[in-house]
Amino acid sequence: MRKDLIATRQAIEQGHIHAQAVAEECLALAQSDSCQHAFIQLTPECLNKSDSTQALQKRPMAGLAVSIKDLFDVQGQVTAAGSVVLQGQAPASVDSQAVARLRAAGAGLIGRTNMVEFAFSGVGVNPHHGTPAAWDALTNSAAGSTFEPRVPGGSSSGAAVSVATGAAFIGLGSDTGGSIRIPAALNGLVGFKNTARSVPTQGALPLSTTLDTVCAMTRSVRDTILAHEILSARKVPSAHRPLPHYRLAVVNNLMQDHMDPHVTRAFERSLVTLRAAGAQIEEIALPELTELGTMMSAGGFSPAESFAWHQHLLAAHADQYDPRVAQRIQLGAPMKAHQYIDLVNARSAWIRRVEKALLGYDAILSPTTPITAPKLADVAPGAERDAEFFRVNGLLLRNTSAINTLDGCAISLPCHQAGDLPVGLMAWHAAMHDDTVLQLALLLEPLLQAH
Template sequence: MTTLWQASQQLLAGETGPESFTASALHAAQDPAKEGARVFTRRYVSQAAQQATDAAQRWQKQQSRSAIDGLPVSIKDLFDVQGEATTAGSHLLLNAAPAVANASVVDRLQQAGAAVVGKTNMTEFAFSGLGINPHFGTPANPWKRAEQRIPGGSSSGAAVAVADGMCLGAIGTDTGGSVRIPAALCGLTGFKPTASRINQAGTLPLSTSLDSIGVIAHDVRSCWLLDSVIAQQPLEMQEVDLHRARFAIPQTRVLDGLDSDVADAWKKAIHTLQQAGATLIDIPLNELDELNSMNARGGITAYEAWQWHQQTVLAQPEAYDPQVLVRVQRGSHLTAQDAEVLYQQRQAWQRRVNAALVGFDALLMPTVPCIAPGIASLDDPQRYMEINALMLRNTSVINMLDGCALSLPCHTAGSAPVGLSLASVHGDDARLISWSLAVETALNWRS
């Protein structure tokens, strides 16, 4: 399958135009044998096709707007598009007032000439790492699709759209792992930047303290390219040598209870990186255990989500996905004083974790500790909550840190998808994505 990076390189070399890429994506999105009906909450078929046609003319005149001019991308269903209601995967907002302006990232995509093929489905209001949506349906994971496994969330449709060729890259959000989890479970690459790098204006919030806007694509270069379009300041990719790498592997929390598929892929990846010359150092990082107590009553996410949802929950609780409603309602038990304590605890925790990571190029960890379970197996509310907590366990560390992270595939081709995460501190995005490219190359994924 052609990646966003490869397609862009073909355009830049004058080898092809963007129409074929967008036509192929639109065909896949409308193919009844695929997951398009559950991947998208809205499709922009004629608009995307016209954008690709217009972009082709610009490329012919050597007047392209960007390196992705005319290439197909998707946007998550919580980004405003002028004149449309932003539904965030919920029936509650189907009749909401239309957005008066585009979200900042949508404007940037339009300015770059991207062919936006549609809005992608998601966990209702982005409040779960599983990707299940009872309102619009749950798009099935591409791996062993007949088994109907979860796609991961909350950016579920974003990942399946990329995996199924309905776009070459997707814009999602990540509050506790919502870009990296579906990327890991669907065999893709997901990049969560430092939150402040991407303007979140016009994005429906979950938790404003933890929300970030990220990207999903097939490989590191494609994520870097898409990030460079939506970010206010593009990252400068650097050439790095794994022989000079010092990667930390936390021994607290993130390696607990790995299933056999994840454990095997993790061990092989670590061995490969050591063979490639990287120095891997186990560190205690006991601070990670403190997150359990900080989040015991729902934490910052539940408190801030309740502030946004309070009136709607009180008026129409029956309209919510019951699993999302339970998580939102936990915030009702937290006071402003409780929240202030949480914010102070987070700041102190960040200072201590940042100090522990001085001298390391990145943290390494499995993105999620298990492969994708079946959708039907999560009908039981208790199992839903247990698996959801497990999915979010590792990735949420980086949102609390206000850092940056990238998940890339580390499994053997044909086996269950498993993600390897590289993560770093606030503002270290350029170095992180450079190291990620080196790791991807060593693991012999896309180079």
């Protein structure tokens, strides 16, 4: 893994490397085969902001490269959300609020990243712009006789590959059901889904106005904290609690079901490592998780709310949509107003019960996804692979989407051994526990990396 943002910034400030050289390397990587299909458009502003050491001292990200998911408005650019149906729209007149905050911190925007069309999948496949391969899986497989690309995870697929390859230090994305944490897990990155209300969504094309969260992927927890501080416009307080003073739990139902052997080994090894370091980890049952299927039986928030946004576009241009995305959006068409209101009320009551069950715990630990990155060939566009695609999509989204329903916060940390396919460990809790989850992640990260 390449240096993180903070280490790079320190090297520039100490004169070990010039900011211009860093910017040029990021752009070269963005244009290389390692980032094939990761970017939809390159806009190397980092080259124009990288030569001022004085600026580095004043602004936390001056000149350092950040990639922007194609979901966000950037002044003068078209926001197409990975589609072709919106490519003819007028360019954005102003930056989205998240982009504006990154710019104010001095970020150098390097380009718009590829994504699942309209952010509606956890797999990462895009039939219009191609699909980038999961980068860590690629490098780990390079020594083998045959390389088989694996899915990058979605919907923030290009954002993940841009950070994993070194083209960007921060990948701005969104998380409605796992779209930051899934690609983070499959590419060996850190991905943080903050409490949704803590970062404004203004200027981001919506999938579900109830669940959408603006957040980012990075190469380290300390970079994640910096990114969150910029996006939320607040400081994360330092904590001085040692690991044994945190009370942690592992949910023994649903989130550990149907794990593949790679994930099982990495997750169990991680728990052994953390317990050996003094972590208090209890196994708990959280039966409320099994209620989610029934709660969403009428369709769920994402189909209903996305159909409200897309219905006129679909009526006129359905043939220009990814058929798998169109199919999921159209699941929202039959939902009646009373069913939607019932869902809103059921979710509120469910959140209260889950929050009560989690009282006294600082965080819950789970696998981010129960499976490692599947082979891209098995889920590539094509009706003959739709059944496998939707099976994989459901598994990838299962654990992460529960946190969005909870209106909670969660971080995915790499927990696999070198040479294995990437696996993520997710630490999570209910709304507004962001600081505790981030502070805990700082303690977990070196322990997980050590093995």
